[in-house]
Amino acid sequence: MRPLKLVPDNTNIDFMSFRKIAAVISTVMVIASLALLVTRGLNFGIDFVGGQLVRVTFSQDVEIEQLRARVDALGVGEPTIQQFGSARDIAIRLPVPENETPASASQAAQKLRDTIEQAYPGARVGSVEAVSGKVSGELFEKGALALGLAMIAIAIYIWFRFEWQFGVGALLALAQDMIVVLGFFAATQLEFDLNTIAALLTIIGYSLNDKIVIFDRVRENLRKFRRMGIVEILNLSINETLSRTVMTSLSITMPLLVLVFFGPDVIFGFSLAMALGIIVGTWSSMFVGNGILIQFNVSPENFDRKAVTANANAERVAPRER
Amino acid sequence: MLDFPPWKKWLTWATVIVGVLLAVPTLLSGTSIGPQLPAWMNKTKVNLGLDLAGGSYILLEAQTSDVRNQRLETMRDTILGEMRRAPRIAIGDISTRDGRISFMVRDVTQIDAVRERLLPLTAGAGLTGQRDWNIEVRDTTRVVMTPTEAGLAQATEQAMVDATEVVRRRVDELGTREPTIIRQGSNRIVVQVPGLQDPQALKELLGKTARLEFKLVDTAADPAQLARGQAPIGSQVLPYPSSGAPIAVKRSTIISGDQIADARQEYDPQTGAPIVGIRFNSEGGRRFARVTQENTGKPFAIIVDNSVISAPNINEQILGGAASISGGFTVESANQLAIALRSGKLPVDLTVIEESTISPELGADSIQSGVIAGVIGTLAIVVLMLFAYLRFGVYANIALVVNVLMILGVMALFNATLTLPGIAGFVLTIGAAVDANVLINERIREERRRGRSVNSAVEFGYKEATRAIFDANVTNAIAAVMMFVFGAGPVRGFAVVLIIGIVTSVFTAVTFTRLMVADWLKKRPRELVI
Numbered sequence: 001m002r003p004l005k006l007v008p009d010n011t012n013i014d015f016m017s018f019r020k021i022a023a024v025i026s027t028v029m030v031i032a033s034l035a036l037l038v039t040r041g042l043n044f045g046i047d048f049v050g051g052q053l054v055r056v057t058f059s060q061d062v063e064i065e066q067l068r069a070r071v072d073a074l075g076v077g078e079p080t081i082q083q084f085g086s087a088r089d090i091a092i093r094l095p096v097p098e099n100e101t102p103a104s105a106s107q108a109a110q111k112l113r114d115t116i117e118q119a120y121p122g123a124r125v126g127s128v129e130a131v132s133g134k135v136s137g138e139l140f141e142k143g144a145l146a147l148g149l150a151m152i153a154i155a156i157y158i159w160f161r162f163e164w165q166f167g168v169g170a171l172l173a174l175a176q177d178m179i180v181v182l183g184f185f186a187a188t189q190l191e192f193d194l195n196t197i198a199a200l201l202t203i204i205g206y207s208l209n210d211k212i213v214i215f216d217r218v219r220e221n222l223r224k225f226r227r228m229g230i231v232e233i234l235n236l237s238i239n240e241t242l243s244r245t246v247m248t249s250l251s252i253t254m255p256l257l258v259l260v261f262f263g264p265d266v267i268f269g270f271s272l273a274m275a276l277g278i279i280v281g282t283w284s285s286m287f288v289g290n291g292i293l294i295q296f297n298v299s300p301e302n303f304d305r306k307a308v309t310a311n312a313n314a315e316r317v318a319p320r321e322r
Numbered sequence: 323m324l325d326f327p328p329w330k331k332w333l334t335w336a337t338v339i340v341g342v343l344l345a346v347p348t349l350l351s352g353t354s355i356g357p358q359l360p361a362w363m364n365k366t367k368v369n370l371g372l373d374l375a376g377g378s379y380i381l382l383e384a385q386t387s388d389v390r391n392q393r394l395e396t397m398r399d400t401i402l403g404e405m406r407r408a409p410r411i412a413i414g415d416i417s418t419r420d421g422r423i424s425f426m427v428r429d430v431t432q433i434d435a436v437r438e439r440l441l442p443l444t445a446g447a448g449l450t451g452q453r454d455w456n457i458e459v460r461d462t463t464r465v466v467m468t469p470t471e472a473g474l475a476q477a478t479e480q481a482m483v484d485a486t487e488v489v490r491r492r493v494d495e496l497g498t499r500e501p502t503i504i505r506q507g508s509n510r511i512v513v514q515v516p517g518l519q520d521p522q523a524l525k526e527l528l529g530k531t532a533r534l535e536f537k538l539v540d541t542a543a544d545p546a547q548l549a550r551g552q553a554p555i556g557s558q559v560l561p562y563p564s565s566g567a568p569i570a571v572k573r574s575t576i577i578s579g580d581q582i583a584d585a586r587q588e589y590d591p592q593t594g595a596p597i598v599g600i601r602f603n604s605e606g607g608r609r610f611a612r613v614t615q616e617n618t619g620k621p622f623a624i625i626v627d628n629s630v631i632s633a634p635n636i637n638e639q640i641l642g643g644a645a646s647i648s649g650g651f652t653v654e655s656a657n658q659l660a661i662a663l664r665s666g667k668l669p670v671d672l673t674v675i676e677e678s679t680i681s682p683e684l685g686a687d688s689i690q691s692g693v694i695a696g697v698i699g700t701l702a703i704v705v706l707m708l709f710a711y712l713r714f715g716v717y718a719n720i721a722l723v724v725n726v727l728m729i730l731g732v733m734a735l736f737n738a739t740l741t742l743p744g745i746a747g748f749v750l751t752i753g754a755a756v757d758a759n760v761l762i763n764e765r766i767r768e769e770r771r772r773g774r775s776v777n778s779a780v781e782f783g784y785k786e787a788t789r790a791i792f793d794a795n796v797t798n799a800i801a802a803v804m805m806f807v808f809g810a811g812p813v814r815g816f817a818v819v820l821i822i823g824i825v826t827s828v829f830t831a832v833t834f835t836r837l838m839v840a841d842w843l844k845k846r847p848r849e850l851v852i
Contacts, residue, residue, distance in 0.1 A: 209754060255700065
């Protein structure tokens with residue numbers, strides 16, 4: 001039996017000749033995403049802006065307008081009513097009341113729940129969430145802080161382990177990934193909540209994996225082929241790791257697509273974001289991270305003085321055993 | 323690198339077996355075998371977060387400014403009592419404005435005597451050796467007592483400890499199973515009750531401070547004045563919801579909730595209406611007997627949290643230390659008040675600032691579709707790996723399954739909680755583990771193409787790939803630790819799985835597969851199809 005090869009051996013694709021167009025595409029994606037973020041903004045979930053969210057499964061189809069009128073009549077604020085999953089699964093969201101007291105979010109949610117249970121017998125309330133404005137602010141700060149610090153710490157590690165050019169490359173590539181995924185959330189208006197932050201973190205994790213694999217090969221080749229130009233080195237490195245890139249992307253995208261199509265409705269946006277993040281992450285490893293290396297004209301000299309220490313580190317990971 | 327000494331081999335296998343065994347109780351918990359497992363096994367189990375299991379989460383915040391005010395009030399009362407002690411010291415103009423107590427001493431020569439009496443009322447606070455109140459004399463006759471920050475912090479801390487205990491008792495009284503009650507930060511309490519679907523009763527119960535007071539009704543109050551919200555000197559106006567009109571009561575408390583020994587929901591023997599029966603402790607019983615004797619024929623008010631529940635007449639002296647509160651209760655509301663009274667007064671008011679309730683159906687839906695997606699996804703990977711790397715794909719697949727079980731096992735060991743974002747952490751970890759094997763196997767392929775022998779290709783493959791695997795995992799570990807330290811809620815749930823997953827996936831994808839490969843290489847295979 002012969003193994004299945006998705007990528008033929010010894011490919012020699014000139015990826016870097018595509019880098020100028022890729023840079024334009026990247027720039028356009030980032031600018032478009034930023035524009036979307038500014039104009040449409042993110043559809044923050046109640047985790048981040050406070051308010052109440054009640055998910056109901058009705059026993060029969062409901063008139064959305066009638067439901068809206070009923071919720072309006074409560075006088076607890078303008079409701080946002082959305083379907084999720086089937087037509088009978090409805091999510092009703094209320095904003096933080098104006099003169100908010102700490103307890104009012106929780107009280108308004110209870111009112112909403114009582115009304116629905118009375119007006120629609122047989123309706124099942126799936127979940128009730130109420131977050132006061134004060135807590136939501138803290139949650140947002142903490143989420144953003146975790147995200148930002150994680151990215152900076154990673155860049156510093158890569159700087160130590162490789163060279164500063166690689167750290168900058170990784171950081172910019174990660175920033176592009178984040179901005180494009182955020183732009184996607186702004187464009188689709190999918191709910192952006194704490195779970196989405198977890199998705200973003202997953203994307204960072206995956207995307208880093210990808211960059212480090214290529215950077216590692218670049219470093220290796222820089223030492224091996226001392227007279228080769230950086231563009232050729234990058235092309236060689238990407239080609240050499242191409243079959244790995246394809247295999248890994250495929251094996252990660254598969255479970256994600258399954259999650260998108262068969263997964264819980266609650267994490268639909270989450271799975272979709274991750275799938276997108278993987279595509280963007282692969283793109284940015286190839287063109288953004290590497291593009292920066294070309295900009296800084298990384299050469300074997302960058303590694304000469306570090307070669308000894310870097311090797312010593314590698315030894316610790318994989319001790320040579322006779 | 324491919325040479326495993328026996329001790330290392332056994333250690334690796336032992337780790338794998340222990341890790342997998344630890345996951346067993348978790349995997350069986352949903353089946354009929356689960357409950358039959360011995361209790362010690364069921365203790366090491368992964369808990370499902372409320373988003374997966376269903377239940378209620380309530381975040382309470384304490385009004386810590388209450389503590390400040392209460393301390394002032396208590397201190398003022400104590401000072402008044404101390405000065406009245408013989409030989410009496412005349413003081414006046416006492417106030418608790420601006421967060422401090424100040425009063426005048428009528429006789430200037432007694433200032434030192436006052437200071438001597440006040441000093442024992444203060445105590446050391448915190449680790450600094452600072453006292454909890456500062457005493458100073460201004461303009462020779464005015465004494466000012468200021469609470470120190472250290473004293474306040476200590477009092478707040480004590481109040482929070484007590485409040486958490488009262489919350490615990492009240493939640494337990496509701497008979498819910500396995501509630502979690504944790505202090506969070508300086509002034510918050512998290513209550514998590516798995517399976518609880520309607521948190522309304524719980525919220526009402528926790529929202530009650532349950533400060534019970536018996537006070538005499540001020541019958542001399544002028545109704546017109548009362549309607550304007552004014553009370554005679556020495557009295558205060560309180561709402562009386564069941565009668566509609568507010569009522570004036572004397573400021574001094576006859577008896578307070580601290581003297582309660584027990585409270586139960588009962589039925590009025592005459593009308594059959596639900597009431598709350600209370601029993602005083604011996605001190606409270608004596609005091610109640612004395613007051614009812616002195617005030618026979620007069621009405622007194624039963625006050626809970628500054629609202630009058632009822633204001634009956636005292637018909638005769640009440641002995642035996644028992645009393646009952648009636649006042650238009652339903653069985654539920656009487657029961658709730660009884661629970662609140664017997665579990666003690668909350669030292670601070672608590673407000674619900676965050677709440678989330680997820681029905682078990684929604685949680686079960688999430689798990690089910692999560693599991694289906696997980697199984698399909700894993701199968702897809704397994705098939706892909708098998709076809710791409712044949713024998714080495716089999717090793718990678720064994721490592722993948724072991725990895726999943728080991729993550730569960732380690733999580734069970736720490737009694738960690740699996741949440742929806744935790745499942746995302748799983749996906750990432752599985753991805754990283756597969757990637758590690760892909761890297762290794764691709765590298766072996768490459769080395770083989772370059773003409774290395776089977777043994778040396780495998781050896782180089784592992785060695786060269788390990789460097790990238792190490793770097794990738796350390797970076798991810800850094801990110802995960804950052805998330806754990808600085809993140810909140812779901813982000814932390816994600817980070818926990820990630821940190822555990824990084825360790826287990828490096829172990830299974832690198833060490834464990836290498837062990838299997840090394841065993842196979844001992845058979846001296848002449849060809850390696852990869």
